[in-house]
Amino acid sequence: MKSFLKIMLFCILVLIGFVGYANFGIPQVKPAPPPTEEKLDLGNMTMDQFIALGEKVFNGKGTCTLCHNNVGKRAPMLDGAGEEAVANSAPLRLKDPRYKGKATTPEEYIRESMKEPSAFVVATFGSDGDTKSPMPNVTTGSIGMSEAEVDAVIAFLQNKAGSEVTVKIPVGAPPSAEGGAAAPAAPAKTPEEVIAKFGCGACHKIGKEEGALGPDLTHIGKSRNEAYLRKGILDPDADIAKNCPGAPCSPGMMPADLGTKMTGSELEMLVQYLVKSK
Amino acid sequence: MSFFSGFKRLTCLTLLLSLLFAGGFSFTSIPVFANMANAEEAVKSEGTPTESVKEGEKKAEYPPAPKLTAADYPQIGGFNPRILVWIVAQLHLWFAAFVLAVPIFVLIIEAIGMATKDQRYDNMAYEFIKVSMAAYSITASITAIMGGLLTFTLLVFYPDLFKYMASLFSRSMLAYAFLFFAESASLYVYYYGWHWLEGGFKKWVHLTIGLVLNFVGTVLMLLANAWVTFSMSPNGVDPATGAFLGSEWDVIHNFLWNPLNLHRVIANIAYGGSIIGAYAAYKFLSSSVKEEKAHYDWMGYTANVIAVGGLLPLPFAGYWLTAEIYAYSQQMGITLMGGAFAWLFIMQAVLIGALFLSVNYYLWCGMGRSEGSGRYTKHIWWIAALIVGCFLVWFTPHTLVLTNQELKALGGPYHKYLGPLGIMPAKNTAVNIMIIMTFLSFTLYRRANKIATVSWAASGSAIQAAIFVAAILNIIFLGVYHGYFTNTAYKVAASIPQVLSTAVVIISTLIIDSMMFKGAKEVGPLRWGKVPDRSQYALFMLAVSFTWLMGLMGYVRSGIRQHWHVNSIMRDNSIDAFTPTIGVAAQVVTSATVIFMAIVIFIFWLSNISSKKSAVH
Numbered sequence: 001m002k003s004f005l006k007i008m009l010f011c012i013l014v015l016i017g018f019v020g021y022a023n024f025g026i027p028q029v030k031p032a033p034p035p036t037e038e039k040l041d042l043g044n045m046t047m048d049q050f051i052a053l054g055e056k057v058f059n060g061k062g063t064c065t066l067c068h069n070n071v072g073k074r075a076p077m078l079d080g081a082g083e084e085a086v087a088n089s090a091p092l093r094l095k096d097p098r099y100k101g102k103a104t105t106p107e108e109y110i111r112e113s114m115k116e117p118s119a120f121v122v123a124t125f126g127s128d129g130d131t132k133s134p135m136p137n138v139t140t141g142s143i144g145m146s147e148a149e150v151d152a153v154i155a156f157l158q159n160k161a162g163s164e165v166t167v168k169i170p171v172g173a174p175p176s177a178e179g180g181a182a183a184p185a186a187p188a189k190t191p192e193e194v195i196a197k198f199g200c201g202a203c204h205k206i207g208k209e210e211g212a213l214g215p216d217l218t219h220i221g222k223s224r225n226e227a228y229l230r231k232g233i234l235d236p237d238a239d240i241a242k243n244c245p246g247a248p249c250s251p252g253m254m255p256a257d258l259g260t261k262m263t264g265s266e267l268e269m270l271v272q273y274l275v276k277s278k
Numbered sequence: 279m280s281f282f283s284g285f286k287r288l289t290c291l292t293l294l295l296s297l298l299f300a301g302g303f304s305f306t307s308i309p310v311f312a313n314m315a316n317a318e319e320a321v322k323s324e325g326t327p328t329e330s331v332k333e334g335e336k337k338a339e340y341p342p343a344p345k346l347t348a349a350d351y352p353q354i355g356g357f358n359p360r361i362l363v364w365i366v367a368q369l370h371l372w373f374a375a376f377v378l379a380v381p382i383f384v385l386i387i388e389a390i391g392m393a394t395k396d397q398r399y400d401n402m403a404y405e406f407i408k409v410s411m412a413a414y415s416i417t418a419s420i421t422a423i424m425g426g427l428l429t430f431t432l433l434v435f436y437p438d439l440f441k442y443m444a445s446l447f448s449r450s451m452l453a454y455a456f457l458f459f460a461e462s463a464s465l466y467v468y469y470y471g472w473h474w475l476e477g478g479f480k481k482w483v484h485l486t487i488g489l490v491l492n493f494v495g496t497v498l499m500l501l502a503n504a505w506v507t508f509s510m511s512p513n514g515v516d517p518a519t520g521a522f523l524g525s526e527w528d529v530i531h532n533f534l535w536n537p538l539n540l541h542r543v544i545a546n547i548a549y550g551g552s553i554i555g556a557y558a559a560y561k562f563l564s565s566s567v568k569e570e571k572a573h574y575d576w577m578g579y580t581a582n583v584i585a586v587g588g589l590l591p592l593p594f595a596g597y598w599l600t601a602e603i604y605a606y607s608q609q610m611g612i613t614l615m616g617g618a619f620a621w622l623f624i625m626q627a628v629l630i631g632a633l634f635l636s637v638n639y640y641l642w643c644g645m646g647r648s649e650g651s652g653r654y655t656k657h658i659w660w661i662a663a664l665i666v667g668c669f670l671v672w673f674t675p676h677t678l679v680l681t682n683q684e685l686k687a688l689g690g691p692y693h694k695y696l697g698p699l700g701i702m703p704a705k706n707t708a709v710n711i712m713i714i715m716t717f718l719s720f721t722l723y724r725r726a727n728k729i730a731t732v733s734w735a736a737s738g739s740a741i742q743a744a745i746f747v748a749a750i751l752n753i754i755f756l757g758v759y760h761g762y763f764t765n766t767a768y769k770v771a772a773s774i775p776q777v778l779s780t781a782v783v784i785i786s787t788l789i790i791d792s793m794m795f796k797g798a799k800e801v802g803p804l805r806w807g808k809v810p811d812r813s814q815y816a817l818f819m820l821a822v823s824f825t826w827l828m829g830l831m832g833y834v835r836s837g838i839r840q841h842w843h844v845n846s847i848m849r850d851n852s853i854d855a856f857t858p859t860i861g862v863a864a865q866v867v868t869s870a871t872v873i874f875m876a877i878v879i880f881i882f883w884l885s886n887i888s889s890k891k892s893a894v895h
Contacts, residue, residue: 003564004883010815011822011875015868018826021628022864026621031857034841034850066612074612134608140518140846143609239347242438 035061042148042169047155050169054156057149062138064153075135076122078157085161086110093120098130107166110154114138114145191273194266198258206277214254215243221277229274233267234259340445343520343848344438351852352435359435360854365870366431368829370424372549372874374502375542375828377421378495379550380407381465382543383584385488392481402580404472406554420877422458436852439843443505446515446522446529450501457498464491496543503538504530509844510835511606520847533606537599544595548588549824553878555581556821559814560882562807572807578817579644585820586637586720590713593630594777603838610845614838621860622834629827631669634712636819638665641719643813648727649802657722665715668708707757710780711750717784718746721791728798738794745786749779825874829867837863 045053058064058079067075077084083092090106093099101119103109112119117133118126126133138145145153151167158165188194192207200206206217220229231238236254259267344350351359384407391399432440444451468487475484514528515521522529558578565571604611613619642658645651730738753776839845841855849855858866 003560004879007560007563007818007879008876010818011879012872014819014822015826015871018625018629018823019864019868022625023861026624026860028859028861029621030859034855063609066609074608136607136609144846237345239349240344242350 032060045169047165047169050152051155051159051165053149054152054154054159057145058153058156061143061149062145062153063143064138067135075125079160085157086113087158087161087163093122096120098123105166106163107154107158110157111150114150114153188266188269191269194262194270194273197266198262215241217274218277221275224274226271226275230267230271233262233270340522340524342516343442343844345849346438346851348851348853350438352437354434357435358854359431359852361866363428363431363435364833364866365873366424366428368832368867368870369874370421370428371832372825372828373421373424374499375546375549376553378499379546380554381468381488381491381495382547383550385485385492388485388488392485405577407469407472425458436843439848442520442844442848443508446508447505447526449526450504450530454498454501457494457501461491461494461498464494499542499546500535500539501530503542504532504535506835507534507538508532509842510534510603510610510839512844512847515847517847520844534599534602537595537602541592541595541599544588544592545828546588548585548592549828551581551583551585551588552817552821552824555585555817556878557581557882559817560879562814563811568807572805575647575807575809578814582637582640582817582820585824586716589633589637593709607845610838613840614834619834619838622830622863625830625860625864626827627669629823629830632823633820633827634665634669634716636816636823638662638716638719640813640816640820641723643809643816644723645726646809647805649805651726654722654726658719661715661719665712668712668715671704671708704757706776707753710753710776713780714746714750714753714783717787721787724791725795727801727804728795729801730794730798732794732796735794738790742787742790745783749783752776752779822871822875826867826871829870830864833863833867 042050064078068078070077070080076086076089078086083089087106087110090109094103094106094109099120101109101112101116103112103119109120113135115137117135117137118131121130121133123130136143139147139150148170151170155165155167158167188197195206200217204214204217224232228239232241236256236258262270353359384403387399387403387406391397391403429440464487468484468491471484471487475481475487508529511533512520512529513532514523514525514530516523555578558574558581562571562574562578565574600611600614603614638661642655642662645655732738756776756779837857840857841850842848843850
């Protein structure tokens with residue numbers, strides 16, 4: 001027992017040494033929090049705000065500075081001075097005899113570099129004889145930038161180089177435009193009609209229908225309240241249900257545009273109907 | 279006799295437990311398995327309700343990876359799910375690593391015994407497995423318990439992740455459960471069949487059983503490795519949606535699978551050695567009988583040699599793994615070596631330095647076993663000084679690549695002591711010299727009790743000394759030249775000739791030694807057991823540092839996925855998706871290590887009681 005305690009004490013002292021060094025011996029760098037998916041209000045943005053957005057993405061979510069910095073020399077500088085700014089070096093790239101991509105303007109070149117990095121690989125930075133770029137496509141995978149964010153970064157890079165900003169702030173189609181055109185003329189009068197009109201039964205067990213892709217809705221009012229159900233119809237991907245028969249529920253299956261197709265009274269009828277389905 | 283029956287009881291308990299948990303495992307995976315089959319059928323056979331759905335189905339026969347929100351992560355009773363799963367997974371890994379490692383080296387020693395027809399080796403192998411068996415049967419059940427607990431915690435706290443993984447790995451998870459059972463079964467046959475299957479053909483049968491045992495164990499680990507590496511470098515799924523593409527082999531055989539496999543096999547051997555070393559040290563310290571002390575001293579020494587044998591190639595396997603991570607994704611590679619994680623490698627350097635120092639210290643203490651050691655003890659101080667010097671160079675941090683925010687937090691990309699010593703060639707130089715010096719300690723130790731009788735002994739030693747000096751000079755020259763007088767692209771060019779120099783020293787010394795000490799005179803019998811108690815603490819130091827290091831590096835391996843459950847396929851949207859600071863990670867790893875060491879030492883203590891009882895009876 002004595003040696004048991006002695007050894008335990010020794011081990012704990014060693015561990016205290018280690019954990020102490022980890023906490024006080026080296027600087028505590030707080031890693032950046034995971035990127036959030038922000039909703040962009042592009043409609044009301046000025047160009048300055050758009051450029052600022054680009055800068056934020058460049059330093060944050062885009063993780064561009066992880067590679068494009070002047071410390072590691074792992075990738076060409078993009079936001080430096082003179083030819084260290086890609087907006088200035090892009091015309092040279094386009095004239096390079098190795099250039100086989102589709103871009104014709106610096107703007108297109110930068111966009112291509114971000115979405116198809118291997119289209120042209122800056123000499124000495126690639127592998128396989130500079131045919132493969134180590135840079136990932138920034139619109140997919142773990143970076144996952146949107147088209148608008150790509151444009152914003154281009155605007156930032158052009159502005160930083162002091163050249164003309166040629167990108168335009170993309171105007172997202174206002175949601176009402178589409179829905180307005182598709183809105184059916186005759187609104188349904190009963191909840192059953194609403195269900196039939198929008199084909200809920202194709203996927204759900206509801207009323208007499210026997211759909212088996214989405215969750216059974218015949219007793220949905222028991223476990224879900226009104227607000228949840230309304231949200232479940234208007235924004236189905238916000239919260240994915242777990243009880244689909246057969247396969248796990250997955251986002252994108254339940255139509256996301258119901259909110260733009262239904263009239264207000266149809267939606268309310270439907271929600272009340274579901275709330276009462278106990 | 280009662281010892282034996284105690285053993286039997288333990289055995290039954292273990293078998294029962296492993297059965298239970300193997301069973302538990304298959305039960306948890308079977309429904310998922312069945313579920314998947316249903317899903318496939320549902321998709322195939324069901325009438326297609328609307329046009330839009332029809333299209334979606336044709337494309338994806340399998341559902342995409344779920345997209346989760348914070349609400350999909352159950353919060354139960356104030357537990358922090360991440361830390362809980364983290365600790366449980368880590369404990370499982372430690373126990374499993376030990377359980378898999380022991381049979382590997384027992385088999386190797388047994389085979390050596392068979393090849394050399396030297397009964398000592400066979401006895402030693404049996405001794406190893408027998409002595410570790412008491413600890414082992416408990417350990418194996420704890421491994422099973424931890425495995426069950428891990429499945430359970432994952433299922434409770436990360437249900438969607440578990441379901442997704444189980445849907446991809448349905449068959450291999452089932453295979454895992456059965457293999458687990460096969461592992462325990464073959465282990466017991468191997469152990470209890472030892473004396474029954476002796477001599478001639480029977481011995482071959484026994485060796486084959488040992489081989490099967492190790493094969494099963496290795497496959498077990500490879501399967502688990504596949505789950506882990508899939509989450510880092512996913513393969514066999516649609517890169518856009520994460521939907522399974524139909525071949526489980528593709529999912530298993532992902533990019534980082536083999537690099538991790540190699541790394542873990544080697545590390546297991548070293549780790550198993552270090553834990554057995556701790557066991558022997560514990561027995562040594564708690565015993566007062568002279569023969570027992572001698573016995574456990576010898577055992578600790580052998581285990582230590584095995585641990586070091588595994589430790590030496592480990593940096594190179596680690597290097598390969600890192601290189602492959604870079605090759606898979608430069609982004610992940612830089613997250614690993616630059617940014618916040620870079621400091622972890624400084625921690626790692628400290629830890630490995632501690633390992634090297636304790637190994638050397640142990641060897642120096644061990645010289646007391648021999649009367650002839652006085653001839654060499656005078657060299658210890660400069661060897662120690664060189665090792666410490668190299669260690670300091672080694673842990674000078676490398677240039678850090680940081681994101682802008684991190685740069686600001688730190689006030690610059692450079693550590694305040696960062697000078698020319700921070701670059702890679704300097705570190706390679708240091709580490710190679712450290713390895714050579716450790717080998718020198720080992721060589722001196724082996725010589726301590728021998729006097730060469732061959733006529734050329736003096737010139738032989740001189741040649742060896744010359745090789746040591748030449749190799750070290752060469753390593754330093756290569757490091758300095760490539761590090762400071764060539765441009766960046768050639769900096770790494772030094773590493774291979776440096777490693778070769780080290781290898782030349784080791785191999786040539788071993789060859790010359792074996793010739794020079796053929797028929798050498800022994801100074802006196804080795805006085806096993808005649809070492810100071812403090813030498814045994816070096817063995818504990820080794821075990822604790824190793825355990826902690828594994829925990830920390832396991833955290834990095836997992837942490838470089840950042841906010842992804844499965845890199846770029848399935849996002850972690852729980853509130854714990856952030857990367858903690860190193861300090862916090864170290865605290866978690868430390869708590870896990872304390873739990874682990876407490877269980878392990880408690881097991882040692884238990885087996886001590888049972889063997890004491892048997893000695894009395």
